[in-house]
Amino acid sequence: MPELLDFQDAFVAALAGSPSALSPWLAPGEGAAGLAVYRNTIAKGCVDALAANFPTVLSMVGEDWFRAAAALFAREAPPASAALLDYGEAFPAWLERFPPADDTPYLAGIAHLDRLWTEALFAAEAPVLTAEALSVLTPDTLAETNLPLHPSVRFASFEAGLPNLWIAAREDREDLELSDQAQTLLLVRQGGAVTARVIGSAETAFLRACRDGLTSTQAAQRVFEADPTANLASLFATLISEGVFTP
Template identity: 75%
Template structure:
């Protein structure tokens, strides 16, 4: 059994390029059969990245994306056999990838694709309902921290990258990026990930809640971010979206 484990470890090492790893078992150097396994693994990694970053793929085309994905897979092979969420480091890698320098939006697009994957596979938790919220007095609510649902993800940008991402994700042809700052909010409800662009007040409220502040403190942050817009309606929309977890 120890020898079998040693062989399995050596075989995995050989697949990642460590040719001497199998020398105790192979005397003729790098066996050509290993190339078949390596190519199969490489294709699996590239296919997984294409599935996990479909919006980024649609922005650059199949050939460009797969060539970049193959390079990434060599540098950052998967840490487990499950490839459903492979590519956590891919957006950051694109920021440093020289051919992507002419595509300054691409890393951000990939980052939003990644947030969608994280929202999809986040743990389950019951969402805070409007009915449960109505049972709290205004004073109690103001002193209560509202914890974001485990699936909640949001990202703020200095330009309209979220709208660009949504347009590309939906297959629209009007792929233009505005200079207006935007925040994308994602949350999973009933097994499906929903997303929408939210304003400055909602963004400030969500950030405060993520920091563990009370609802009252988060409301103050929202009012400071957008003093001219009453927050009652956006707050009701956040509750309807299932953005907060129900207290135990």
């Protein structure tokens, strides 16, 4: 068993570019062709996984551009495990410093939203807080209660209209225009599917307050600071119906 573990470690090192690590088992040069095939297979798997995990980026830049960039990323940041379902955590940040993406400065933000969608999809399971469960609380108790966010909830704010652009691209719409209006995208998993919508400053303030552990009263104060005209009851009912909170 120890020898098998040693061989596995050496094999990983050889795939990473150090074939001499296999010298206790293979003569110099032996197995090079097999390693190349295996390495190419892994590289293709990484590129395919990135294409699956960042479909909006792929749709915007095209197949050739994306696969070339993904291959470079995979070489610099190989997967840490054999599971590739959520591979690419560092891809959005990598795109920010990728020179060929300089002409599309919004691309890293689009990749970030793709990544948040993946995180929402694979987030931990948890019960959803229902209106019925809240109805048994007294007003005073509810006022002092923190409403934890469901593990699948993700939201991100941008100074420009990246969320609407991202949604339009995901829906294959033709109106792919980037507005200069600040927007926040909310993602949450419902019934095994991830839903996404653009939310306003009031809802964003409420979610941030809940995320930071503030009470319902404090969260409501944040709402009216962000938008004095907000309809708090409607806002709260909508978030409850979307399964944003957990008991």
